[in-house]
Amino acid sequence: MKLKRGDRVTLDIVDTAEKDQWFGRTRDNIGVFVRGQTAVGDVVEAEVFKSRKSHVYAHLIDVTTPSSFRQDPVCSHFGSCGGCKWQHIAYAEQRRLKHAMVVAALSRIGGFEQPDVDNAVAAEQVTGYRNKVEFSFSDSRFLTGDEIASGAETFAKPKTFALGFHAPRNFYKVVDIDWCHLATEATNTVLDCVKRFALKHKLPAYTVRNHTGFLRHLMVRHAARTGELMVNLVTATHDAGITADLLALLQAETDGGVHTFVNNITARKGDVSTGEREVVVYGSGQITELLAGCRFRISANSFFQTNTHQAEKLVAMVLEDVGSRADAVVYDLYCGAGSLSLPIAPHCRKLLGIDCVEAAISDAVGNASLNDVGNCQFEVANLNQAPDLMATFETFGLPDTVVTDPPRAGMNPKALSVVLRLRPSRIVYVSCNPVSLARDAGTLCRGGDYRLARVRPIDMFPYTNHIETVALLERTTT
Numbered sequence: 001m002k003l004k005r006g007d008r009v010t011l012d013i014v015d016t017a018e019k020d021q022w023f024g025r026t027r028d029n030i031g032v033f034v035r036g037q038t039a040v041g042d043v044v045e046a047e048v049f050k051s052r053k054s055h056v057y058a059h060l061i062d063v064t065t066p067s068s069f070r071q072d073p074v075c076s077h078f079g080s081c082g083g084c085k086w087q088h089i090a091y092a093e094q095r096r097l098k099h100a101m102v103v104a105a106l107s108r109i110g111g112f113e114q115p116d117v118d119n120a121v122a123a124e125q126v127t128g129y130r131n132k133v134e135f136s137f138s139d140s141r142f143l144t145g146d147e148i149a150s151g152a153e154t155f156a157k158p159k160t161f162a163l164g165f166h167a168p169r170n171f172y173k174v175v176d177i178d179w180c181h182l183a184t185e186a187t188n189t190v191l192d193c194v195k196r197f198a199l200k201h202k203l204p205a206y207t208v209r210n211h212t213g214f215l216r217h218l219m220v221r222h223a224a225r226t227g228e229l230m231v232n233l234v235t236a237t238h239d240a241g242i243t244a245d246l247l248a249l250l251q252a253e254t255d256g257g258v259h260t261f262v263n264n265i266t267a268r269k270g271d272v273s274t275g276e277r278e279v280v281v282y283g284s285g286q287i288t289e290l291l292a293g294c295r296f297r298i299s300a301n302s303f304f305q306t307n308t309h310q311a312e313k314l315v316a317m318v319l320e321d322v323g324s325r326a327d328a329v330v331y332d333l334y335c336g337a338g339s340l341s342l343p344i345a346p347h348c349r350k351l352l353g354i355d356c357v358e359a360a361i362s363d364a365v366g367n368a369s370l371n372d373v374g375n376c377q378f379e380v381a382n383l384n385q386a387p388d389l390m391a392t393f394e395t396f397g398l399p400d401t402v403v404t405d406p407p408r409a410g411m412n413p414k415a416l417s418v419v420l421r422l423r424p425s426r427i428v429y430v431s432c433n434p435v436s437l438a439r440d441a442g443t444l445c446r447g448g449d450y451r452l453a454r455v456r457p458i459d460m461f462p463y464t465n466h467i468e469t470v471a472l473l474e475r476t477t478t
Contacts, residue, residue: 003030003048003056013042016097020085020168020465036060037079039089041067069093074127074181080144081175082168084182084463095120095459098467102434102457110438117455123310126462131224132306133183134273135163135191137205137215138174142167161205163195163218172208182463186229186257187220193253194218197246206236208271217273221298224308225290228259232300234273238265243281259287262300274301291315292343294371302360303336307460314458314468315343321428321472322347322401329397333383333404338364340403345373352396353378383415393422401426410436416443427473437469449477
């Protein structure tokens with residue numbers, strides 16, 4: 001039986017799938033990819049919207065028999081918001097699914113037979129754990145199903161303003177968020193304050209349709225250990241009067257809790273939250289966080305792990321895989337503000353940190369000085385430009401161990417070739433994406449020079465379908 005667009009089918013949901021989908025099977029054993037808030041063990045009704053020779057795709061219509069792994073979501077925005085998508089799944093099941101995702105990626109994409117993967121390390125805090133949250137402004141608020149069904153002309157919230165998160169697979173519309181359960185209370189206070197200020201002063205939200213409007217993004221960093229709070233308002237232009245007035249309101253509503261307020265300004269047409277220039281409205285433009293016995297100064301556009309509590313466990317894993325050798329040379333690729341570099345530094349002779357973001361390297365240099373770490377050298381460099389880097393590598397000394405913590409997309413093939421040319425004894429690969437980890441680990445091991453020695457997932461992102469993984473690759477040849 002061939003399924004076609006518009007067909008309604010009954011499915012048993014048996015697994016997760018890519019791109020926020022789930023995988024189900026019909027009574028005739030036809031595999032179907034399903035969009036919607038479902039769970040393994042559900043029996044659902046779904047409607048086919050695309051049918052190909054190899055794949056069938058459907059929208060969830062109804063859950064006829066709920067899975068035993070279900071729970072009640074904590075958030076009123078669940079189902080509309082494009083943020084956390086697994087609030088309806090019990091936490092133990094979330095961890096099981098994430099472990100299975102890593103195993104499946106390494107097997108299917110990396111080509112590793114029966115990879116030995118540890119169980120995902122649990123988070124002790126499943127809400128309020130994010131130390132950084134980025135909200136988007138939009139002139140097109142996502143309307144709920146109830147609002148659309150009402151046929152009303154006006155609603156409790158304006159249709160032409162929203163501050164929150166993009167609706168799933170929707171580039172234009174933003175779900176207006178009242179309270180984010182993954183963010184801290186202080187972050188939610190800032191969210192509410194900025195929203196009320198923008199509406200009171202009729203500040204126009206940026207629209208990606210015609211590239212007009214003033215307000216683009218709101219990014220809030222709230223350090224878990226020090227409590228320092230950064231507000232970064234991303235706008236199309238700088239208005240000193242508006243930012244001064246907003247700062248005064250923020251300080252009043254947080255009892256003076258804002259440590260620094262910066263304004264990133266960008267005229268770029270893409271949906272970006274970093275500016276071509278930055279105005280420090282108040283404070284130093286940085287906040288300080290404590291991690292693994294080190295102090296870190298973090299600027300608006302620097303990378304830092306978003307879950308400080310779980311990052312402590314992550315650093316401990318990396319240190320265990322790197323080992324401790326007084327004569328060792330370590331490279332930290334995509335080093336960011338040095339959150340891995342500085343804890344590693346006492347366990348080696350010297351360390352070279354590399355990142356293509358100048359602000360991140362500036363923070364890393366400052367953090368090394370702040371912690372009296374003298375055996376680290378940090379360089380702004382693009383790992384995709386191997387010929388320009390080899391001279392630096394040879395001057396510094398070739399590495400015994402390479403630590404790499406790339407963006408979600410993983411490492412460019414040119415960057416992977418650089419690592420293979422360096423021939424370190426160990427590669428410690430930190431990844432927030434099992435697919436890119438599997439692809440890159442497969443590339444590194446394909447020639448037989450390396451083997452996948454250990455894989456340890458750690459749940460940095462409860463209630464979401466994301467999983468962090470620390471993988472150790474060991475060289476097998478001399």
